[in-house]
Amino acid sequence: MELSIVIPVYNEEENLEPLIRETTRALAPSGKSYEIIVVDDGSNDKSYAILTRLHGTETRLKVVRLRRNFGQTAAVAAGLAHAQGEVIVAMDGDGQNDPGDIPALLARLDEGFDLVSGWRFPRQDPFWSRRLPSSIANALISWMTQVKLHDYGCTLKAIRRDTAKDLKLYGEMHRFIPAIAYERGARIAEIKVHHRPRHGGKSKYGLARTFRVVLDLLTVKFLLSYGTRPLHIFGLLGLLSGVVGLLLAVFLTAQKLFYGVDIGARPLLLLAVLLIVISFQFVTMGLLGEMIVRTYHESQDKPIYAIKEILEARRTA
Numbered sequence: 205m206e207l208s209i210v211i212p213v214y215n216e217e218e219n220l221e222p223l224i225r226e227t228t229r230a231l232a233p234s235g236k237s238y239e240i241i242v243v244d245d246g247s248n249d250k251s252y253a254i255l256t257r258l259h260g261t262e263t264r265l266k267v268v269r270l271r272r273n274f275g276q277t278a279a280v281a282a283g284l285a286h287a288q289g290e291v292i293v294a295m296d297g298d299g300q301n302d303p304g305d306i307p308a309l310l311a312r313l314d315e316g317f318d319l320v321s322g323w324r325f326p327r328q329d330p331f332w333s334r335r336l337p338s339s340i341a342n343a344l345i346s347w348m349t350q351v352k353l354h355d356y357g358c359t360l361k362a363i364r365r366d367t368a369k370d371l372k373l374y375g376e377m378h379r380f381i382p383a384i385a386y387e388r389g390a391r392i393a394e395i396k397v398h399h400r401p402r403h404g405g406k407s408k409y410g411l412a413r414t415f416r417v418v419l420d421l422l423t424v425k426f427l428l429s430y431g432t433r434p435l436h437i438f439g440l441l442g443l444l445s446g447v448v449g450l451l452l453a454v455f456l457t458a459q460k461l462f463y464g465v466d467i468g469a470r471p472l473l474l475l476a477v478l479l480i481v482i483s484f485q486f487v488t489m490g491l492l493g494e495m496i497v498r499t500y501h502e503s504q505d506k507p508i509y510a511i512k513e514i515l516e517a518r519r520t521a
Contacts, residue, residue: 207231207238208289209306212279212359213297217250218404223299224258224265230303234310241266242297243283246273277378280359284368292368294361300328301360302398309362309395318367318390321353321382322360324399341417348425349383353394356380360397364390375420387428432501434493442486449479 209227213220224240231238244252244267255267268282280294291313295301305322312320327335338357346352356379363381367390371381382392430437453476459465467473 205239205288206236206290208287208292209238209240210283210287210292210294211297212243212245212276212283213251214245214273215247215249215251216297217254219297219299220251220254223297224262227303230306234307239264239266241268241283241286243279244269245279246270277373277376280378281373290365292363292365294359296359298402300400300402302400305360305397312393312395313362317393318364319382319385320362320393320395322358322397323355323394324358325396328399328401345421348421349428351383351386351392353382376416377420380424383424383428432497434497435490438486438490438493442483445479445486446483449476449483452476
């Protein structure tokens with residue numbers, strides 16, 4: 205199998221049939237062997253009935269039905285797990301991603317990249333509720349992960365199989381796929397793709413989702429930068445807290461001994477003691493984190509590196 209198209213859907217009964225038809229039409233000229241994997245994320249409309257009917261006529265269609273609505277990240281993860289293609293393309297099920305952009309993604313991927321992400325341009329969404337929060341989030345994610353992309357929220361991506369199978373997705377982390385793949389050594393590219401207005405159904409996105417994204421960003425930043433060395437972050441915070449607390453304690457002690465200043469009722473004394481106690485707590489958290497990380501990697505025999513390829517030595521007689 206050369207290509208797998210993964211489409212997570214939730215209550216998209218009006219968009220499924222035209223989207224499958226468009227995708228088939230877009231891939232026909234390529235001559236590639238492909239499959240279309242639609243993951244029904246617990247839809248409560250007619251989506252699954254439509255998919256069942258389409259499955260009877262479209263031989264390349266595979267339908268994965270989840271028991272309930274687990275969220276887009278879980279649906280994407282399920283699609284990646286069941287994909288058999290050497291290249292996996294993920295796209296939204298609302299029809300706003302254009303299947304006609306898939307050949308351009310594949311062409312860019314053939315230039316030596318491991319993941320090519322779409323940049324929706326121009327965006328066909330309301331400015332205040334969708335585009336402005338998205339722009340702020342993209343800038344923040346790019347700054348914190350050091351993977352500079354214009355559009356982290358675009359589901360349309362082409363990923364090589366070995367890169368996709370190495371992804372572990374939780375929470376709302378499907379939008380951080382480029383950053384997670386980059387941390388594992390993948391080469392990342394971005395191209396502009398069409399973004400079309402939604403013609404049917406209702407959007408599942410809103411401002412409330414922005415707060416969850418920010419929380420997941422903190423998780424991703426920690427995992428990318430300190431996932432295998434938690435003591436480096438907790439220990440640093442502990443040392444900074446301890447040094448400031450110790451300096452305050454020395455300052456107050458000097459005032460008491462040499463100038464007879466009453467320090468018993470001063471808030472600064474409480475702050476010094478608090479900072480010193482917190483420093484011990486941070487260092488202890490870091491040490492516990494180190495033990496957990498080592499247990500995690502050693503118990504699963506999980507390496508802390510990712511190999512791209514190996515050129516074996518040529519033996520001579």
